[in-house]
Amino acid sequence: GDLLVFVSYLKSMYKPIRRLAQLSVQASQSLAAAERVAQILWTEPEIRDAPDAVPAPRFRGEVEFRNVSFRYGSGPYALENIQLRVEPGQTVAVTGASGAGKSTLVSLVPRLYDPTAGAVLIDGVDVRRYTLASLRDRITVVPQNPMLFGSTIRENIAYGDPAADEQAIRRAARLAHAEEFIERLPKGYDSPVGERGCTLSGGQRQRLAIARALLRDAPIVILDEPMTGLDRASEDLILKGMENLLRRRTTLLIAHRCPSLLPVDLVVVLDS
Numbered sequence: 001g002d003l004l005v006f007v008s009y010l011k012s013m014y015k016p017i018r019r020l021a022q023l024s025v026q027a028s029q030s031l032a033a034a035e036r037v038a039q040i041l042w043t044e045p046e047i048r049d050a051p052d053a054v055p056a057p058r059f060r061g062e063v064e065f066r067n068v069s070f071r072y073g074s075g076p077y078a079l080e081n082i083q084l085r086v087e088p089g090q091t092v093a094v095t096g097a098s099g100a101g102k103s104t105l106v107s108l109v110p111r112l113y114d115p116t117a118g119a120v121l122i123d124g125v126d127v128r129r130y131t132l133a134s135l136r137d138r139i140t141v142v143p144q145n146p147m148l149f150g151s152t153i154r155e156n157i158a159y160g161d162p163a164a165d166e167q168a169i170r171r172a173a174r175l176a177h178a179e180e181f182i183e184r185l186p187k188g189y190d191s192p193v194g195e196r197g198c199t200l201s202g203g204q205r206q207r208l209a210i211a212r213a214l215l216r217d218a219p220i221v222i223l224d225e226p227m228t229g230l231d232r233a234s235e236d237l238i239l240k241g242m243e244n245l246l247r248r249r250t251t252l253l254i255a256h257r258c259p260s261l262l263p264v265d266l267v268v269v270l271d272s
Helices: 002-042 102-107 132-137 153-158 166-175 202-216 232-246
Strands: 063-071 077-086 091-096 117-122 139-142 220-224 250-255 266-270
Touching: 063 102, 077 102, 077 266, 091 102, 102 220, 102 250, 132 139, 139 202, 153 166, 153 202, 166 202
Parallel strands: 091 250, 091 266, 139 220, 220 250
Antiparallel strands: 063 077, 063 117
């Protein structure tokens, strides 16, 4: 009997010991991850507010690249002596081969980077004169792969303007032609969206991103290849939503080829 009890206790001891060993591994992984997060949080940003920076006003939407050159670090120039002026309300397509600097060019407007030489101006004022937060509040970016969160459709749209009421959210969805698929969902606007919109199709994710941009109501819009990887039916719906988004707004559209479906005022071709 004593042997049986001893073997039983010995067997029961293995499980907590294994758990303790696993806990040690998890603790080591967590500490390593915490160190990496801390390094990011403690990193000093290269783009900062100038000492005399002021809040940005409501823009008319004139964007000018004046003798702009840019390079990453000490590498070759990605952009060199760019001269471009976009009038308020115009839609400009920026096209060219991969690596020609299309994304780099439009990234200078919200100051994701600062030009190596020259200046980017909005309504005649260098963007470096404004505080970063206020400048970026006046600019809407619709990326190629919209960032959606693991929350409801309503909250994902409201991310464009957290103070928006229900009526404004529904109006933005209607103008983006997203309302038709939202109302077919079991819980409508309260339907959950998986991380990065994994429960939605590519066209549905793009229409939610357009609805978010419409709700934000910024005078300057940056679009990064909004039609990539979509079927014709989704393209038609997104085009209708984009027509509402681009109305009376200055738009910079990144496109790998000259856009044929969306009306533009000017096509800028970058050569690498």
